[in-house]
Amino acid sequence: MSIAAAIKSLQTRFGDKVTQNAAILEQHGQNEAYFPVTPPDAVVFPENTAEVSEIVKICAEHHCPIIAYGTGTSLEGHQLAIKGGISLDMSKMNAVLAVHDEDMDAVVQPGVTREQLNEDLRATGLFFPVDPGANASLGGMTATRASGTTAVRYGTMRENVMALEVVLADGRIIRTGSRARKSSAGYDLTKLFVGSEGTLGIITEITLRLQGQPEAVSAATCSFPDIESAVNTVMATIQMGIPMARIEFVDEMMVKGFNLYQGSEMPEVPHLFVEFHGSPNGVKEQAESFGEIVADMGGSDFKWSDSAEERNALWKMRHNAYYAHKALRPDAHALSTDVCVPISRLAEAVNFARAESERLDLMVSILGHVGDGNFHCAVSFDPDDPVEHASVKEFLHNLNQQALELDGTVTGEHGIGVGKMKYMADEHGEALQVMVDIKKTLDPLNIMNPGKILPMN
Amino acid sequence: MSIAAAIKSLQTRFGDKVTQNAAILEQHGQNEAYFPVTPPDAVVFPENTAEVSEIVKICAEHHCPIIAYGTGTSLEGHQLAIKGGISLDMSKMNAVLAVHDEDMDAVVQPGVTREQLNEDLRATGLFFPVDPGANASLGGMTATRASGTTAVRYGTMRENVMALEVVLADGRIIRTGSRARKSSAGYDLTKLFVGSEGTLGIITEITLRLQGQPEAVSAATCSFPDIESAVNTVMATIQMGIPMARIEFVDEMMVKGFNLYQGSEMPEVPHLFVEFHGSPNGVKEQAESFGEIVADMGGSDFKWSDSAEERNALWKMRHNAYYAHKALRPDAHALSTDVCVPISRLAEAVNFARAESERLDLMVSILGHVGDGNFHCAVSFDPDDPVEHASVKEFLHNLNQQALELDGTVTGEHGIGVGKMKYMADEHGEALQVMVDIKKTLDPLNIMNPGKILPMN
Numbered sequence: 001m002s003i004a005a006a007i008k009s010l011q012t013r014f015g016d017k018v019t020q021n022a023a024i025l026e027q028h029g030q031n032e033a034y035f036p037v038t039p040p041d042a043v044v045f046p047e048n049t050a051e052v053s054e055i056v057k058i059c060a061e062h063h064c065p066i067i068a069y070g071t072g073t074s075l076e077g078h079q080l081a082i083k084g085g086i087s088l089d090m091s092k093m094n095a096v097l098a099v100h101d102e103d104m105d106a107v108v109q110p111g112v113t114r115e116q117l118n119e120d121l122r123a124t125g126l127f128f129p130v131d132p133g134a135n136a137s138l139g140g141m142t143a144t145r146a147s148g149t150t151a152v153r154y155g156t157m158r159e160n161v162m163a164l165e166v167v168l169a170d171g172r173i174i175r176t177g178s179r180a181r182k183s184s185a186g187y188d189l190t191k192l193f194v195g196s197e198g199t200l201g202i203i204t205e206i207t208l209r210l211q212g213q214p215e216a217v218s219a220a221t222c223s224f225p226d227i228e229s230a231v232n233t234v235m236a237t238i239q240m241g242i243p244m245a246r247i248e249f250v251d252e253m254m255v256k257g258f259n260l261y262q263g264s265e266m267p268e269v270p271h272l273f274v275e276f277h278g279s280p281n282g283v284k285e286q287a288e289s290f291g292e293i294v295a296d297m298g299g300s301d302f303k304w305s306d307s308a309e310e311r312n313a314l315w316k317m318r319h320n321a322y323y324a325h326k327a328l329r330p331d332a333h334a335l336s337t338d339v340c341v342p343i344s345r346l347a348e349a350v351n352f353a354r355a356e357s358e359r360l361d362l363m364v365s366i367l368g369h370v371g372d373g374n375f376h377c378a379v380s381f382d383p384d385d386p387v388e389h390a391s392v393k394e395f396l397h398n399l400n401q402q403a404l405e406l407d408g409t410v411t412g413e414h415g416i417g418v419g420k421m422k423y424m425a426d427e428h429g430e431a432l433q434v435m436v437d438i439k440k441t442l443d444p445l446n447i448m449n450p451g452k453i454l455p456m457n
Numbered sequence: 458m459s460i461a462a463a464i465k466s467l468q469t470r471f472g473d474k475v476t477q478n479a480a481i482l483e484q485h486g487q488n489e490a491y492f493p494v495t496p497p498d499a500v501v502f503p504e505n506t507a508e509v510s511e512i513v514k515i516c517a518e519h520h521c522p523i524i525a526y527g528t529g530t531s532l533e534g535h536q537l538a539i540k541g542g543i544s545l546d547m548s549k550m551n552a553v554l555a556v557h558d559e560d561m562d563a564v565v566q567p568g569v570t571r572e573q574l575n576e577d578l579r580a581t582g583l584f585f586p587v588d589p590g591a592n593a594s595l596g597g598m599t600a601t602r603a604s605g606t607t608a609v610r611y612g613t614m615r616e617n618v619m620a621l622e623v624v625l626a627d628g629r630i631i632r633t634g635s636r637a638r639k640s641s642a643g644y645d646l647t648k649l650f651v652g653s654e655g656t657l658g659i660i661t662e663i664t665l666r667l668q669g670q671p672e673a674v675s676a677a678t679c680s681f682p683d684i685e686s687a688v689n690t691v692m693a694t695i696q697m698g699i700p701m702a703r704i705e706f707v708d709e710m711m712v713k714g715f716n717l718y719q720g721s722e723m724p725e726v727p728h729l730f731v732e733f734h735g736s737p738n739g740v741k742e743q744a745e746s747f748g749e750i751v752a753d754m755g756g757s758d759f760k761w762s763d764s765a766e767e768r769n770a771l772w773k774m775r776h777n778a779y780y781a782h783k784a785l786r787p788d789a790h791a792l793s794t795d796v797c798v799p800i801s802r803l804a805e806a807v808n809f810a811r812a813e814s815e816r817l818d819l820m821v822s823i824l825g826h827v828g829d830g831n832f833h834c835a836v837s838f839d840p841d842d843p844v845e846h847a848s849v850k851e852f853l854h855n856l857n858q859q860a861l862e863l864d865g866t867v868t869g870e871h872g873i874g875v876g877k878m879k880y881m882a883d884e885h886g887e888a889l890q891v892m893v894d895i896k897k898t899l900d901p902l903n904i905m906n907p908g909k910i911l912p913m914n
Contacts, residue, residue, distance in 0.1 A: 102801035174888040183866035191648035344559035409640035431631040
């Protein structure tokens with residue numbers, strides 16, 4: 001019963017598909033958060049579900065931890081081998097298995113990335129809408145319940161994963177859900193695995209909802225004197241039923257970053273960036289109605305465009321937010337965190353974050369998927385400066401506590417990983433024990449991504 | 458450890474809130490399906506969560522079954538006391554606890570009915586969209602993962618329940634989810650309890666998403682020479698992104714029933730009944746686009762109207778489908794069943810149901826939430842005629858098996874109850890054991906609605 005024995009057994013069975021190459025181990029222990037590199041003892045590259053099942057059985061026999069690995073773009077250290085063991089790299093399981101265009105669904109292996117899927121779908125008139133920014137794997141996006149800029153219209157992975165194939169902790173292979181759009185047949189196991197961050201089983205196949213490509217798309221930007229007027233605009237827009245495809249908030253510091261990074265001259269005040277999907281008349285009407293609300297709420301600089309070029313430039317800018325934030329202080333590290341609150345509390349939460357950043361003398365840009373009440377703080381810091389490091393920790397702690405006080409959650413879309421485990425009891429209270437009980441039932445040996453999400457001792 | 462001892466203890470603690478009145482017991486053992494009356498040993502009427510917790514603790518002490526009871530309108534015998542025990546009637550827990558209009562959510566007790574909630578919301582400009590036809594309790598709708606005519610646009614209870622308070626099988630009270638629109642903080646316990654049919658815990662509070670009342674609403678009807686052309690119309694409509702609020706199919710037999718029941722003269726061929734929500738221009742454009750698709754697909758008799766009176770008459774007719782079907786054979790009983798398949802297989806599934814009804818000489822009307830691939834069969838039969846009773850059973854069995862062969866589910870919205878337990882293994886395979894393991898973890902004494910959903914032995 002040891003990790004070494006498991007790896008030996010895996011090498012015997014799988015040969016070259018198992019590696020202990022130092023550079024590959026190091027790469028699988030990297031993260032985009034602020035954690036030290038924590039490599040696994042080996043990386044295994046399965047090619048199909050049967051192999052995943054065999055690997056899991058061997059690991060179970062030896063009580064060896066197994067960490068599913070997609071593209072490594074998660075933000076809370078989900079992929080770190082904090083208890084050692086193997087990283088199960090799903091990149092070779094990257095086939096789009098089926099596209100059912102009449103049913104508007106697709107069946108993919110977990111290593112398929114969202115850009116790869118959308119490339120494959122181009123000729124069908126369909127697309128997969130969930131867009132977290134990074135070109136993440138769909139397995140990883142499922143495991144972290146990812147979302148992003150379009151969730152306000154099309155939902156998160158929670159709403160867009162219809163069915164799964166999962167290898168359980170003892171190697172059994174199950175299927176959850178079906179291609180039917182809805183079902184009342186028993187417990188919703190699909191939703192239990194979506195967001196379970198590899199702690200309950202290995203996702204080996206995913207059935208996803210697709211959307212029809214909109215006939216027309218237009219985008220708009222506008223600016224506001226303060227966060228309140230921007231948030232009031234969003235609330236009025238959603239209450240009126242304008243079906244926003246994206247509605248993104250950026251604060252004055254973030255705009256400053258954009259200006260610096262790309263040499264633009266936007267007024268350095270809070271902005272909304274929005275997108276409309278629909279018929280040509282529909283998007284025109286949506287944009288006009290939105291523009292009226294902006295004016296009512298004291299916004300200005302309202303510009304809309306149906307040019308694809310201008311729109312692409314806008315979303316490219318938004319997607320480069322991390323780099324734009326880094327431009328504000330190029331020599332520092334930058335981390336990204338997220339919380340989510342009811343939209344009526346959003347202005348309060350953002351103002352609190354701004355005040356805390358000033359109190360702690362931290363450089364923080366704020367941006368968010370404001371239609372969902374979800375926002376990000378990009379925080380610059382010097383990891384070698386213990387005082388600043390402590391300030392960052394205090395900032396993050398207070399941000400999370402504030403989100404809970406406002407009836408929200410400590411993460412809208414990044415997940416728990418190792419970074420936010422300490423808030424699970426505060427957020428869930430007695431319900432946390434139910435999660436622990438389910439984990440113990442499905443993974444009694446605690447070999448599936450141990451040390452993530454749940455405090456198990 | 459007996460039911461009698463539990464009831465004695467409950468009477469001591471709760472006095473008049475516990476009844477063994479024969480008429481009330483009988484009423485709580487009734488069902489709208491085809492099962493014999495199966496009353497509980499007592500009915501208890503809790504008034505708050507603390508009382509529910511106390512009741513559950515007393516029942517746990519005595520291993521006494523507990524069956525949550527809403528309005529008794531479920532269709533697969535969910536509320537039957539097949540192992541005896543107490544019926545927990547939630548009708549006194551019927552307060553709307555909060556309406557957060559800025560956040561577009563409401564917090565309700567489980568005994569609130571959907572019509573009561575919508576009545577309460579009238580002045581806010583908001584409404585709760587899920588509409589299964591019956592004026593069911595929101596607790597029951599949550600427990601059975603209900604949906605109905607508007608699910609194609611607004612989703613089912615799965616998408617519309619944001620958070621829950623639940624009393625577990627040992628009396629502990631937990632909260633799942635929050636009022637944040639999305640979260641990646643741990644396992645999705647909310648979705649685990651939605652659709653669990655009272656087998657994992659008692660739902661005592663529900664936070665629901667609301668929608669803005671559409672500025673304009675219009676409705677349309679059209680007819681088709683066959684089911685294929687009706688289904689092709691639906692597929693094209695959804696692929697084009699026309700945001701249908703309702704899109705309902707009725708077959709020729711159902712139309713015959715409507716004509717008989719209400720003295721109308723609709724052509725006795727397949728029909729679609731649809732509704733559009735949006736801005737005044739938006740619904741006009743949607744209706745025109747839809748009309749073009751209908752014409753392309755060989756449909757006719759396309760009529761649309763923005764008159765509220767005509768629209769209400771249309772949906773009243775649709776909601777009276779059960780009585781209209783009964784009018785076809787007034788002396789017989791009628792049951793309603795449902796299955797759900799990928800929409801590309803819908804025509805095949807409906808044609809199969811029609812052919813089976815003819816082969817078995819049964820009177821069957823078919824109608825459905827065709828945008829979701831979900832359809833109902835209303836079946837007339839004489840319960841005292843053993844040959845006809847056997848034919849009904851054969852029809853239902855073949856209908857369910859066919860749904861599974863077509864990659865669908867044995868129930869899109871009615872639930873499993875006792876009626877469809879026999880198909881759970883066929884639908885879920887190895888995953889059924891995972892459901893059983895979760896049930897055993899959360900309800901080790903098997904006192905929460907025992908004998909429903911899962912075969913536990």
